[in-house]
Amino acid sequence: MTVFIASLFLPKTVHFTLPGTPPRGSHSEKKQPPPADDRFPLERQPSLFQPQVNLTTPPHTPTEERKRDDPFTNEDGLRIQLPPLQLPADGLRAPIDRNSPTWGGRADQPKSRANSPPPPSILENIRNIQAKAKELGRQGITQPRTLVRSDSHDRVFAHANWKVSSADQGNGGLRNAAEAASREGKLGDYTWVGTLGMPTDALLGTQQLQDIEDRLATEHDMLTVFCSDKDFDGHYSHFCKQILWPVFHYQIPDNPKSKAYEDHSWKYYVNLNQAFADKIVKNWKRGDVVWVHDYHLLLVPGMVRKKLPDAKIGFFLHVAFPSSEVFRCLAVRKELLEGMLGANLIGFQIHEYTRHFLQTCSRLLSAEATPDGLQLEDRFVDVLNLPIGIDPVSLSHHRKEDEVKRWLDIMRERYAGKKLIVARDKLDHVRGVRQKLLSYELFLNKNPEWRDKVVLIQVALSTSEKSELDATVSDIVTRVNSSWANLAYQPVVYLKQDIDYAQYLALLSIADALMITSQREGMNLTSHEYLFCQDGEIGDKKHGSLILSEFTGTSSLFGGNELSVNPWDYRACAEAIRTALEMGDKEKERRWSKLYEAVNHHTGSHWFTEFMSRLDRVYEEQHRRDQTSVPRLSMSALGQQYKRTDRRLFILDFEGTLVSWGPVNQIIPVSPQRTLDVLNDLLLDDRNTIYVMSGRRPEELDRLFHRVPNLGLIAENGCFLKDCGSSTWTEMADSEQIRSWKESVKNILTYYLERTPGAEIEDRRCSLIFHYKSAEDYEAAMRQATDCASHINDACEEQHVHAIPLDGCVLVEPIDWTKTTAAARIFSDLQDGMAPDERHKSPVDFLMVIGDGREDEKVFKWANSLGGEGMVKEVVTVSLGSRNTEAAATLTQGVSGKRFATFLPFVRVGQWPRSKRDSQC
Numbered sequence: 001m002t003v004f005i006a007s008l009f010l011p012k013t014v015h016f017t018l019p020g021t022p023p024r025g026s027h028s029e030k031k032q033p034p035p036a037d038d039r040f041p042l043e044r045q046p047s048l049f050q051p052q053v054n055l056t057t058p059p060h061t062p063t064e065e066r067k068r069d070d071p072f073t074n075e076d077g078l079r080i081q082l083p084p085l086q087l088p089a090d091g092l093r094a095p096i097d098r099n100s101p102t103w104g105g106r107a108d109q110p111k112s113r114a115n116s117p118p119p120p121s122i123l124e125n126i127r128n129i130q131a132k133a134k135e136l137g138r139q140g141i142t143q144p145r146t147l148v149r150s151d152s153h154d155r156v157f158a159h160a161n162w163k164v165s166s167a168d169q170g171n172g173g174l175r176n177a178a179e180a181a182s183r184e185g186k187l188g189d190y191t192w193v194g195t196l197g198m199p200t201d202a203l204l205g206t207q208q209l210q211d212i213e214d215r216l217a218t219e220h221d222m223l224t225v226f227c228s229d230k231d232f233d234g235h236y237s238h239f240c241k242q243i244l245w246p247v248f249h250y251q252i253p254d255n256p257k258s259k260a261y262e263d264h265s266w267k268y269y270v271n272l273n274q275a276f277a278d279k280i281v282k283n284w285k286r287g288d289v290v291w292v293h294d295y296h297l298l299l300v301p302g303m304v305r306k307k308l309p310d311a312k313i314g315f316f317l318h319v320a321f322p323s324s325e326v327f328r329c330l331a332v333r334k335e336l337l338e339g340m341l342g343a344n345l346i347g348f349q350i351h352e353y354t355r356h357f358l359q360t361c362s363r364l365l366s367a368e369a370t371p372d373g374l375q376l377e378d379r380f381v382d383v384l385n386l387p388i389g390i391d392p393v394s395l396s397h398h399r400k401e402d403e404v405k406r407w408l409d410i411m412r413e414r415y416a417g418k419k420l421i422v423a424r425d426k427l428d429h430v431r432g433v434r435q436k437l438l439s440y441e442l443f444l445n446k447n448p449e450w451r452d453k454v455v456l457i458q459v460a461l462s463t464s465e466k467s468e469l470d471a472t473v474s475d476i477v478t479r480v481n482s483s484w485a486n487l488a489y490q491p492v493v494y495l496k497q498d499i500d501y502a503q504y505l506a507l508l509s510i511a512d513a514l515m516i517t518s519q520r521e522g523m524n525l526t527s528h529e530y531l532f533c534q535d536g537e538i539g540d541k542k543h544g545s546l547i548l549s550e551f552t553g554t555s556s557l558f559g560g561n562e563l564s565v566n567p568w569d570y571r572a573c574a575e576a577i578r579t580a581l582e583m584g585d586k587e588k589e590r591r592w593s594k595l596y597e598a599v600n601h602h603t604g605s606h607w608f609t610e611f612m613s614r615l616d617r618v619y620e621e622q623h624r625r626d627q628t629s630v631p632r633l634s635m636s637a638l639g640q641q642y643k644r645t646d647r648r649l650f651i652l653d654f655e656g657t658l659v660s661w662g663p664v665n666q667i668i669p670v671s672p673q674r675t676l677d678v679l680n681d682l683l684l685d686d687r688n689t690i691y692v693m694s695g696r697r698p699e700e701l702d703r704l705f706h707r708v709p710n711l712g713l714i715a716e717n718g719c720f721l722k723d724c725g726s727s728t729w730t731e732m733a734d735s736e737q738i739r740s741w742k743e744s745v746k747n748i749l750t751y752y753l754e755r756t757p758g759a760e761i762e763d764r765r766c767s768l769i770f771h772y773k774s775a776e777d778y779e780a781a782m783r784q785a786t787d788c789a790s791h792i793n794d795a796c797e798e799q800h801v802h803a804i805p806l807d808g809c810v811l812v813e814p815i816d817w818t819k820t821t822a823a824a825r826i827f828s829d830l831q832d833g834m835a836p837d838e839r840h841k842s843p844v845d846f847l848m849v850i851g852d853g854r855e856d857e858k859v860f861k862w863a864n865s866l867g868g869e870g871m872v873k874e875v876v877t878v879s880l881g882s883r884n885t886e887a888a889a890t891l892t893q894g895v896s897g898k899r900f901a902t903f904l905p906f907v908r909v910g911q912w913p914r915s916k917r918d919s920q921c
């Protein structure tokens with residue numbers, strides 16, 4: 001059995017040694033300038049302490065204590081330049097949240113052939129560079145030419161030497177988790193499926209590409225997914241980065257620049273997902289597990305399911321899942337959800353994202369959501385919230401490297417006497433670096449005693465999102481530095497480049513506080529690593545504070561022991577900085593211990609193995625319920641069971657089982673005579689007790705069954721019960737509770753009724769039904785009905801009531817009284833000898849439940865459990881129709897009253913013309 005781990009980027013890629021260039025990683029190469037080409041123009045990297053040039057006026061934050069006109073500037077605007085620090089050679093690993101995407105931008109990998117127009121910011125940059133070059137040209141200075149892809153370029157790569165290296169793109173948290181699980185022996189054979197993270201058009205059809213694919217497969221257990229550069233670019237740089245990433249992080253709703261409605265890049269997203277699915281399908285063998293990761297591959301589960309209906313498929317979303325109000329803005333919302341729903345199990349980092357997903361599916365797909373997952377027409381899909389974590393073992397190992405100690409010493413010396421607030425973030429809007437700097441600025445302005453004593457070290461990883469943000473952040477840095485720096489002090493150290501792993505670990509260990517101000521973030525693993533590094537194992541036992549945005553998944557794990565902030569509330573953030581710096585040692589240690597405990601509990605390995613074992617469990621469970629694996633009801637076995645028992649209880653669903661379905665808002669005039677005859681026949685045997693269960697009202701059932709005198713009835717899906725032989729109904733539900741929720745629900749229903757011409761509300765004793773079958777505009781009515789159901793489910797959860805969208809109506813009924821609770825009551829009364837009918841005093845040894853609907857599934861489950869516990873000798877549960885089921889047997893063709901009537905008489909008389917009976921059903 002192999003586990004396929006599918007993620008956009010493989011953990012490995014290849015780097016080429018081009019003629020005339022030194023091999024990657026050599027000292028001389030480090031001195032090369034970054035590659036320049038038409039997609040990623042050459043940019044000057046700032047030195048460590050160089051303030052940025054002030055280009056525009058950065059935004060201001062409010063303050064109450066305006067000592068000067070502008071609280072963000074000081075009088076002299078002093079600027080200072082200190083010599084840059086020497087950077088050592090690259091470390092072996094990258095920090096967990098790896099570097100920004102560099103697809104198509106490396107000198108030692110081929111250039112892209114995707115000819116989509118570069119984003120306006122890049123065009124602008126190119127224009128600036130060209131203008132500068134022109135100007136320098138006029139002054140007689142010649143510039144190196146930018147690299148442009150050409151045929152000779154392709155030939156060079158096709159013949160150059162290459163080697164497999166660790167990729168610096170992709171999900172470091174996932175890789176570490178898989179490695180940890182494998183190291184601990186909890187993960188057997190596994191194969192990564194992903195792209196090389198570099199353009200490959202240049203190598204198309206070459207032996208070179210074949211060799212790369214073979215080497216990765218044989219030496220690294222990695223299946224490479226190939227797609228055209230155009231597909232990759234359209235998928236990643238466009239659909240993922242400009243549509244999905246912002247929307248999943250709440251960046252679109254009212255933004256006029258939003259691209260969420262443009263779907264020209266959708267086809268590339270589909271193509272790339274299809275390439276993944278094809279690769280998996282081609283290599284899959286029975287028993288293999290497929291685990292697909294993150295927002296880049298939302299369609300893969302559905303595509304694989306289409307080809308491999310029985311495959312065990314898991315999906316985990318690493319980023320946040322937004323509220324349904326945000327998600328519904330996506331033009332391809334249904335396709336995305338349906339893609340995800342191809343999985344057997346869908347995992348999210350925290351409960352909030354799971355809840356959003358369930359709500360979104362219930363609203364947009366009208367799927368029935370339960371806390372465990374979604375009941376689709378033919379399958380159940382389980383959901384799970386399970387936060388990913390770090391790998392303390394490997395972290396601990398790397399911390400001991402000499403290079404880390406060397407950097408600790410350097411920093412200790414350089415920042416002696418200063419408190420350090422540190423951070424390492426991607427420079428995109430979502431990560432909130434701008435908000436952080438503004439808060440820090442406000443803190444310095446409001447707390448003069450801290451000026452000169454605190455330094456914020458912000459490492460910012462550039463992204464393809466080169467924008468005003470870049471300039472704005474640089475400007476704020478310049479402004480803060482020009483406000484409060486002096487010859488020996490610079491309040492912000494802003495590194496617009498990544499640092500190697502050793503520096504990163506040293507930074508986390510020496511910090512007095514880590515500040516994370518993401519506007520949204522699936523899980524912030526940097527804070528986990530920081531807490532781990534603060535244990536004093538290397539460096540001082542700082543037990544530093546964590547300032548953490550409440551909009552990160554991580555924040556829900558930490559139980560308030562972090563300094564939780566709303567990144568938009570600059571004043572509160574500034575205050576949190578002060579609290580962090582002034583907190584007493586005892587309090588710091590108390591908080592840190594709790595946080596450390598959480599980090600050590602939610603490790604990457606734990607996440608990995610928990611997901612895998614949950615996937616196994618839900619797969620078994622779903623498979624068991626699957627129609628194709630549930631046997632057809634055997635009439636001969638049923639006859640034997642019937643004959644060897646003396647006390648039989650039948651619980652039979654009405655509509656869809658005894659009679660075919662009718663419109664819920666119309667009364668059923670009369671039950672078919674044949675059905676009534678069969679029931680009366682069965683009841684002639686004293687050893688038989690029969691209950692019919694239905695969603696219909698008591699008076700309707702009375703009318704339908706008045707010619708079956710000894711029949712028991714369950715009305716309104718369990719809210720009313722009429723025992724066999726009794727002439728009165730018992731109200732099972734608490735009428736006071738019903739009255740109270742009905743009042744609130746009626747208000748909501750009325751709101752939707754007013755907006756749905758032709759709809760009506762039916763007021764049953766314990767339920768309300770919003771009927772829209774006869775609405776003037778059925779499509780619009782359906783949308784209103786879906787919203788209405790979600791509205792009720794959100795607003796009335798605490799009143800123990802739920803709304804279920806059905807065909808042409810929304811049924812609102814209590815959660816506490818169901819067909820199952822009624823069945824359980826009947827059964828326990830019979831067991832206790834409390835049945836009103838004198839005939840029914842001995843315990844039940846045969847229990848048969850027949851039904852066809854979702855509600856009946858729960859009754860099957862209950863009945864089966866009685867069999868499993870040995871409380872009833874013979875339990876027969878039968879599902880009609882083609883849904884997947886909890887029942888132990890099925891009758892695959894839908895059974896009308898007539899069909900049903902054909903097999904029950906044989907139960908009574910015990911005649912079993914086997915083959916004939918079986919074929920009839």
Ligand SMILES: O=P(O)(O)OC[C@H]1O[C@H](O[C@H]2O[C@H](CO)[C@@H](O)[C@H](O)[C@H]2O)[C@H](O)[C@@H](O)[C@@H]1O
Pocket residue numbers: 096097098099101170171172173174240318319388521522523524525
């Ligand atoms: O930038 P991308 O290539 O599109 O990838 C998105 C990010 O993926 C990883 O982060 C996500 O997963 C982390 C682990 O589960 C989680 O902590 C984080 O919140 C998610 O966004 C990766 O670590 C990031 O570098 C990528 O930007």
